[in-house]
Amino acid sequence: MEKVVEVNFGPQHPSTHGVLRIKVKLDGEIIVDAQPVIGYLHRNAEKLSEMGLYPKALIYMDRLDYVAALNMELGYILSVEKLMDVETPERAQWIRMMMVELNRIASHLVWLGTHGLDMGMLTPFFYCWRERERVLRIFDEITGSRLLYNYFAIGGVYSDVTPKGLEMIKEFVNTFPDRLEEIQSIFQKSYIYAKRTKGVGKLSLEDAIGYGVTGPLLRASGLKWDLRKNQPYLFYDKVNFEVPVYSNGDVYSRFLVRIEEMRQSVRIVKQVLEKLPDGEFYNKKYAKPMLVRMKGNGESYVPTESPKGEFGVYVIGDGSTIPYRVRIRSPSFANLQAVSIMLKGYKIADLTATVSSIDPVFGEVDR
Amino acid sequence: MTDSILLTTLDEALRWGKGKSLWPFTFGLACCAIEMMSAMGPDYDWARFGADVFRDSPRHADLMIVSGTVTKKMAPRIRRLYDQMAFPKYVISMGACASAGGPYVRGYSVVDGVDKVVPVDIYVYGCPPRPESLIQALKQLQDSIASGKVRH
Secondary structure, X not given: OOOOEEEEEOOOOOOOOOXXXXXXXXXXXXXXXXXXXXXXXXXXXXXXXXXXXXXXXXXXXXXXXXXOHHHHHHHHHHHHHHHHOOOOOHHHHHHHHHHHHHHHHXXXXXXXXXXXXXXXXXXXXXXXXXXXXXXXXXXXXXXXXXXXXXXXXXXXXXXXXXXXXXXXXXXXXXXXXHHHHHHHHHHHOOHHHHXXXXXXXXXXHHHHHHOOOOOHHHHHOOOOOOHHHHOOOOXXXXXXXXXXXXOOOOHHHHHHHHHHXXXXXXXXXXXXXXXXXXXXXXXXXXXXXXXXOOOOEEEEEOOEEEOOEEEEEEEEEEOOOOXXXXXXXXXXXXXXXXXXXXXXXXXXXXXXXXXXXXXXXXXXXXX | XXXXXXXXOHHHHHHHHHHHOOOEEOOEOOHHHHHHHHHHOOOOOHHHHOOOOOEOOHHXXXXXXXXXXXXXXXXXXXXXXXXXXXXXXXXXXXXXXXXXXXXXXXXXXXXXXXXXXXXXXXXXXXXXXXXXXXXXXXXXXXXXXXXXXXXX
């Protein structure tokens, strides 16, 4: 006689990457149904952003995807700049691009390290964190903060890159690819890792598009869709980089996509270092006393490619100094919906591999 | 004479031992959890201070680090996890959110401080605190356990 058992996974579990809870229905060890339950970190970022001045909402953007805070800031700042028709100096835009790509590397390293932990490998965690700390030291030097930066401003960036910071970045991009090779080989030489990830957590391209999945998950399912290429913002049309695409749609392909993205980010940072022009790092018209008088009217949305997928902030201004509506389109929220199809029919032991391959960050899922 | 003989009471020796063998609980809530992981990572390496055995089950752990915003939905779960921990147990409230609500204190779904839910021994300021601050908090907790200020 068949009997379906219901198991709760989370909200406290070492491999939920925060506070995810999944209600899993099991038939033996086969997953029949899986429903994610979210909201354990709902801290009303959208409403709090609508309670203060335009520049003040930036701190809530930082805390959305806290492992890639600069990417989140960029989405909001670009949208507000479009709303207010603010001109940004070229140097500021190049600096933004460089910082965002460095943060993408840091974010993917967090993912890679914790993915290793979920797969039962402790070594990659230490290797990834060693590299990540180097990126954080660069951020500490340039922005003055380790994790949440509050660095981008309307009309530029808060501080210029220091010569020491540039030296650190150069040293990092020159040595990182070899170290990445080392980390990648730990995973790829492991027979167990391949067994646990190849053909697991499959997501077809049709389902991925249907659920609004973006970012590395979509590219691992076989669609070449990267907003940096397809709808360029900043100066992404002036640098050369490839968009990695794999068509299997399993956990292993997502691993390969993210690894290759880190290599491409290094490539972009190298090109930015060559092309970085001299000049102002912020628009003098929007210096600090001006910030409190900034008014926005109309609506705007600029989609950006964050490490997790398409991120954008839809801002509506009613002519006052306070935004009327701030709607956050967060990638992990959309990606997480697809977890039920990704899990159906697989074994309970594949659950941690699949969930960690989505790379959800609950700051932005629950907002 | 004093060089070669160590005079102590059993109680003191026990307290010293307790402080130096804390087993923290793998329990991340939000942004601060990433800095907590940095503290256990290779650069800050807080295994040096005798608290390296991160346990995934509350039943094995002595030290709960509340690292992030406590929401009204999560608060009962935190209490339940705390109740599941065996004595002696200690709590570090890490960061502005866990200590007092932080930037989200005006939100309708946020508990303004985890001390409304569980008793807290050490508060750490910062948003998020640097790993050095967390290590300092750990050292403070160890000192107060050894001197008998914290008793459970």
